[in-house]
Amino acid sequence: MMETAPILVPLDGSDFAEQAIPVASTIAERWHAPLRLARVHVPLASEVHCADGLVVVDDKRDLDARQRDAAYLEQRRGTGSEAGIETVLLQGPAVSAALAADAKTSGARLVVMTTHGRGGLPRLLLGSVAAGVVKRSPTPVLLVRPGHVDASRRFRRVLVPLDGSALACSIVDHVSRVAEPGARLVLFTVIEPFSWASWPDAAGAPVPDESEQAAAARAWLEEQAVPLRERGFEVETRVSVSRRCAQQILAVAATVEADLIALATHGRSGLARVALGSVADEVVRGAEVPVLLHHPLRVPAARVEGEMR
Numbered sequence: 001m002m003e004t005a006p007i008l009v010p011l012d013g014s015d016f017a018e019q020a021i022p023v024a025s026t027i028a029e030r031w032h033a034p035l036r037l038a039r040v041h042v043p044l045a046s047e048v049h050c051a052d053g054l055v056v057v058d059d060k061r062d063l064d065a066r067q068r069d070a071a072y073l074e075q076r077r078g079t080g081s082e083a084g085i086e087t088v089l090l091q092g093p094a095v096s097a098a099l100a101a102d103a104k105t106s107g108a109r110l111v112v113m114t115t116h117g118r119g120g121l122p123r124l125l126l127g128s129v130a131a132g133v134v135k136r137s138p139t140p141v142l143l144v145r146p147g148h149v150d151a152s153r154r155f156r157r158v159l160v161p162l163d164g165s166a167l168a169c170s171i172v173d174h175v176s177r178v179a180e181p182g183a184r185l186v187l188f189t190v191i192e193p194f195s196w197a198s199w200p201d202a203a204g205a206p207v208p209d210e211s212e213q214a215a216a217a218r219a220w221l222e223e224q225a226v227p228l229r230e231r232g233f234e235v236e237t238r239v240s241v242s243r244r245c246a247q248q249i250l251a252v253a254a255t256v257e258a259d260l261i262a263l264a265t266h267g268r269s270g271l272a273r274v275a276l277g278s279v280a281d282e283v284v285r286g287a288e289v290p291v292l293l294h295h296p297l298r299v300p301a302a303r304v305e306g307e308m309r
Contacts, residue, residue, distance in 0.1 A: 006036035006086065008108040010099050010133065013039070013072055016146040017114050021076070023144050023290065024112035026153070027178065033109060034084035037076050038102055041069045042092035096132025103137045110178070111141040115284055131281075134265060140174045140294040148288055155179045159186045159258040161249050162224065164217070169224060171264045171294050176231060178260070178292060184234040186256050187221045190245045214239045246282035253287065262292035 009024045011017045021035070028035050043062055066089070073087040088106075090098040103111055115130050134141045158179050162168045175185065191213050221237035228235045236256075242248045253261050265280045284291050 004034075005107045005109045006034045007031070008036045008038055008099070008103050008106065008111045008139075010111070010113045010129070011037055011039050011073070011076060012129075013069075016116060018076070019146045020112045020114050020144050023142070023153070024110075027110065027112070027142075031109070034086055036102075036106055036108060037073055037085060037087045038090055038099060039069050039073055039088075040090045040092045040095045040098045041066050042095065096129050097136060099129075099133050100136030100138075103133075103139050108139050110139055111137055113141065113143065114146050115143045116146070134293045135295050137295070140171070140178075140292055142178070143284055143291045143293060145284075145287070145290075148290075153259055153290075155183060155260040157184045157186070157256055157258050158260045158262055159188060159249070159253045159256060161188050161190070161245075161261070161263045162221065164189060164220065167296050168264045170296050171262050171292070172224065172228070174292065174294055175260075175262045176228065176233070178262070179233070182232050182234065184236065184256075185225075185228055186236045186238060186252070186258070187224055188238045188240070188249070188252055189217050189221060190248050191217055191239060191241045192243055192245075193241050214241065246279045246286070249279075249283050250286045253289065258289055260290050260292060261287055263294075265293050265295045 007024050007028050009020050011020075021037075024035055027033075070089050073089060077085050077087055088102060090102055092098060099111070102108075111133060113130060113133065130141075130143060134143075155178055158175055160172060160175055162172075179185065217239045218237055221239070225235040225237055238252060240248045240252070249261065249263075252258075261283060263280065263283070280293060284293075
């Protein structure tokens with residue numbers, strides 16, 4: 001029975017962006033879900049001229065460009081999943097906003113896209129479009145680096161960095177859907193070593209015991225592991241002490257030979273504190289495997305039950 005909720009694949013006409021299609025197809029076939037190939041048509045704002053003192057958009061050229069965009073999507077229809085393909089031409093100029101809105105209205109279960117598209121500029125690894133989609137999308141975004149695509153890759157080993165907050169744990173349910181049945185999930189947290197500079201008002205207070213902190217973190221991770229093990233996943237928990245969070249994530253990903261790194265990009269502490277800043281961006285830049293990102297859209301002011309104390 002085919003799922004009606006599609007997997008959204010944003011395209012921009014570049015070979016870079018199209019490398020997301022085989023990855024999305026592999027997931028779509030397992031989920032029995034259709035692919036939804038989307039392109040955002042940006043009106044040709046550069047194609048304007050002055051007539052009698054007025055700025056006039058050349059509607060003919062813009063229409064031609066829309067038709068080319070639509071034809072491009074039709075050509076790509078034959079490159080994806082056996083589960084079915086649908087296409088949609090969206091309207092810009094806010095590309096990431098248009099894609100996120102379509103993810104919501106179409107009920108997409110997942111967005112799969114490359115970390116950069118047109119031009120392949122390294123500075124856009126988590127730049128305007130990808131970061132904008134992650135921030136606005138109601139559904140997780142699977143980012144694939146062009147040149148690091150293995151369409152046959154199955155997510156059998158997944159690293160899940162957590163920061164102790166319930167919001168960061170929102171990624172876990174999404175991981176359980178993307179990962180292969182019975183996959184090995186590594187729940188991981190980084191403890192920042194104590195520094196008096198971080199506690200300017202704590203003069204004279206006892207220095208926290210890192211071993212106790214690590215034990216508490218590991219116990220909390222084990223609590224998160226219970227329902228995953230009940231669902232048939234093999235779950236390992238790991239704790240590191242470091243001030244270099246992103247580097248630790250990448251190092252552990254290499255050690256466990258992860259097929260996927262999955263993390264939430266907005267909480268109130270640790271990893272999530274920087275949202276789409278240093279940690280998520282650095283992980284995406286350094287990862288040799290796809291990265292699943294989810295940006296929880298609501299941040300409650302009160303402590304959420306289930307957070308690591």
